[in-house]
Amino acid sequence: MRIEHLRHLACPECRLPLELGRQDHWEGEHLMEGTLRCGKCRQEYPVRGGVPRFVPADNYASGFGLQWNRHASTQLDSFTGVPLTTNRFYKDTQWPKDLTGQTILEVGCGAGRFTEVVVQTGATLVSLDYSTAVEANFRSNGARKNLLIVQGDIYRLPFPRDYFDRVFCLGVLQHTPDVHKSFQQLPPMLRPGGRLAIDVYRRFGFFKQLTITKYWARPFTCRMKPEVLYPRVERYIRTMWPLTRWLHQLPYGRNLNWRLLIADYQGLFPLSESLLQDWAVLDTFDMLAPAFDEPQTPETVQKWFEEAKLDQIEIGSGINGVVGRGIRRN
Ligand SMILES: C[S@@+](CC[C@H](N)C(=O)[O-])C[C@H]1O[C@@H](n2cnc3c(N)ncnc32)[C@H](O)[C@@H]1O
Ligand SMILES: [Zn+2]
Structure with a gap:
């Protein structure tokens, strides 16, 4: 630091x-x-x-530590050469590209795919994660002068209150033990007039939710040691890949692949064949390993924003599920 x-x-x-x-x-x-x-x-x-x-070395997010240290650059735009993360960030947050002079908090930075986008806005960025993913982020982005990376817990944020111009938390809330309580930690970090942007997995109706097969497998896989689960996932994806490619060409092939627990991004993201496989390994592990996976409905997220007395609330949908934005009252 x-x-x-x-x-x-x-x-x-x-x-x-x-x-x-x-x-x-x-x-x-x-x-x-x-x-x-x-x-x-x-x-x-x-x-x-x-x-x-600011957290004990061993915690429930150790699977994330393993995943992001093995895949430190897999999802970085600077590595893939495709602005997937940049596009997602600006679509979800609707923030301008020039944020010079502002101080921004990122909660749950993982390997730093959003970190590397936000450090280019001219803002000072503070990026926090609970897991040792911070080490991967430090290797990739640590040289940036306008960046502070911290290992900390959303429930015990080591920052002053009423402080940040903007706070964002993308891809994180569903993976915490109490999603509502996690959300409640974020608005108090904003200065009055500051802006919040979050996303969270979407919960569907009972029958649609049943078709998401990861929720059948997770009771077993999330209890496995990450270092045991990871090589199994990797072997599964690499073995299945020829079949995955073939299935993908059929009607509903992508859906079928996801039902088979293969994160299939073919045709969705313009990535090379080997990157598509790496993303499949990473995101299949990311479906099965996390200790918590609690999707939410748009109505629930709307209620949370209202409860937090945020203004100009916008709830919509994004690639990760439900997206929410709001401004802290002056
Ligand atoms: C799916 S990853 C997303 C990382 C990054 N935002 C991205 O989209 O690539 C979820 C992250 O949330 C972090 N996380 C889980 N519980 C947390 C907590 N209590 N406090 C802070 N971060 C947490 C995990 O360590 C993990 O890196
Ligand atoms: Zn003290």
């Missing part, structure tokens, strides 16, 4: 500013190893690998 970014952090216990503690190792302008401490409650928080850490 760069020292000038210390001002964006606060003790997750008492919300007071943090001070620099031990400084064991610097690399250029980055404090790589050391500690931060709270002057009031005396809590110490380690900085490891250039990232301040």
Whole structure:
């Protein structure tokens, strides 16, 4: 972490500013190893690998840590050469491309596919994730001067309240233990007049929901150790791929592939054959491994935005499900 970014952090216990503690190792302008401490409650928080850490090393998101460290660049636009993430970000948030001077919070950054888009807007970005995915993000984007990456928990955000100009949380809420409570953590981080953008998987009616076969498999797969599940998923996808390609040509072939637990993006995203396979491995693991997967209806999301007293509420649909935007009242 760069020292000038210390001002964006606060003790997750008492919300007071943090001070620099031990400084064991610097690399250029980055404090790589050391500690931060709270002057009031005396809590110490380690900085490891250039990232301040506010959570225990082992937590329910370890599968995400594995997935994003193995697929650190698979979904980055800079790697695929296709602006899939850029397009999704601007469609879902409806934010302008120039955000110079603003301070933005990203909750649940994973490997940093959105991080690399937002650091190019001129804003200062603070990106947080619960898992060791922060290490993948740090490798890809850590050199950007306007970026602070933090390992922390949505339920104990280590930042001042009423602080950020914008907060976004894409691809995350459904994977937390209490989706409503997770959502409630976000609006208080905004300054009055600040903007929030989120998405969450969509819950359909009872019978349609039944056709989503991942929910049949998950009771077994989400209990497996990620390091056991991952090679099985990889073997399954690579073995099935010729069949996947063939099925895809049939009417409803893509649907069939998804029912067979194969994340089939053929014809949807202009990716090379080998990238389509990598995305299938990554997203099939992402369907089966997470400890939590709690989709929501648009009506529920609308209610949450109203409860949080956000203005100019817009609820719509996006590639990940339900998208919501709103502005904190002045
Ligand atoms: C499906 S990934 C999405 C990552 C990224 N936003 C993307 O779209 O590529 C979900 C992320 O949410 C993070 N997450 C889960 N629970 C969290 C929590 N309590 N606090 C912060 N992040 C959390 C996971 O570690 C994981 O990286
Ligand atoms: Zn404190």
